[in-house]
Amino acid sequence: MNLEVKLPGLTLKNPVMPASGCFGFGKEYSEFYDLSRLGAIMMKAATQFERFGNPTPRVAETSSGMLNAIGLQNPGVERIIADEVPRLAEYDMSIIANIAGSSLEEYIFVAEAFNQTKDVHALELNISCPNVKEGGIQFGTDPDMAKKVTAAVKEVSNLPLYVKLSPNVTNIVEMAKAVEEAGADGLSMINTLTGMKLHLPTGKPLIANQTGGLSGAAIKPIAIRMIYEVRQQVSIPIIGMGGISTAEDVLEFLQAGADAVAVGTANFQNPFACVDIIDALPETLTKYQYTSVQDVIDRRSVQV
């Protein structure tokens, strides 16, 4: 079955890619399977300088999900370009670089840095990390700020830009429209929802950062609802994510309005999550009378 999807900058042999932050730079999972099976990879966030991230504990189990507050730990954009991108370029898949920052200047710096390499096919603009005080969330919750950073990055970068939206807003459609207007080539949604878990013996937050981002199956209905709403108002492509762990989940995201999908937390539970989903996708689409991934996109009831 034809699983191919074409999006700005990306020709994906299948619509499945690991979500940023849940797959590192692919190295560890390349010990489980050939990464060329993937449609693409969304690399862990890059900042201007190396970041150590938050104190531990950084993760906690929740009902049907998990909280994390890693804090954008990464080796810095220059080392990512020098060490990680060339290794990933050996695989037959698209590479999407996630860029983060705490100021407009930092976003511009990181976006420009990726112009150096021919091996990155698109940028994902992380304006929605809830775990860093200046982690971009202020850009992700204020439509004017989102517009500003989107336009600034578009101006310096040669690459198609997917803006990663935060669900921690009152009106996601307003955010989506704002970045579309500012020139975004696509959206990726949703990032995690800010949550908290207390440690009963102490009555204090279990995660050292106090709050963390909620992900996993628990947030899937929220992602579906938000994508469904945005799809009716915004025409740029959407890479959908939020609790995907099966081929049925992928179909639901496509029906809701996504054009490709990213798998996050499921990788932790099952290192083979992405390839298991890819393997199951043809049968699942056939079961619901679809002939290809593009067929789902063409025939979905939600249209702009």
Next chain:
Amino acid sequence: MMKKKYEMKVLSVEFIAKETIEMELYQPEVSKQTVPGQFLHLLVSGFTLRRPISIAKVDPQAGTVTILFKIVGDGTKALAAYQPGMTINVLGPNGNGFSIDDVKDGERVLLVGGGIGVPPIYHFAKRLSEKNVDLIAVLGFQSKDYVFYEEAFKEIAETYVVTNDGSYGYQGFVTHVFPEVGAFDQYFSCGPLPMLRAVTTELKDSKGKVSLEERMGCGVGACMACVLPTVDNSYKKICSDGPVFSAQEVIL
């Protein structure tokens, strides 16, 4: 060879001390690969995150791996409810483990285990006992009800048991026994972070290795949940660079 996930069959589940479960699992490949200090990353049905559980012993001939864990929350409670005949989805053995080659014949080795940090120390002690070495074991527990593996250690090591409340053995912390153990060439320790801090501080002039525990996400080195700062201003990932580190290399 590509890494795999395994279905491991539960052979037995037994309380060996208060809130402490010893579980024997069957999977020959995992049994053969495992070295002391490594852990299994277990998927407990109904939970999102896997649980890193330490290995207490292996029997490669029988194809078994024995894990040991304390019931501390919903995940370990559910794990304790697994019955013989059921299977558990497992990644592993994960991590680097202790190296037998670090210890030379004729050496006197101090082993310090605290609570649920005792099992990997036991696994290592068992392997070390095949060499011509002198073993001293200092084992710390909260109280008498929590003590396990004392007899097993006594067969292979000069053994000291310490309980925090003094209800069994020496009273206090593992470090309180150190003046009694005499000179040694190097030490190996596994236990809760406060204990490891006390041990490494007390033994700062000795060569030693520590094995750490932390809440983990992926358990394979990708998610950066279980990192630890190092003295060279960098970091290590407990799940994949560790869990065993040189005491001099990490900042606890």
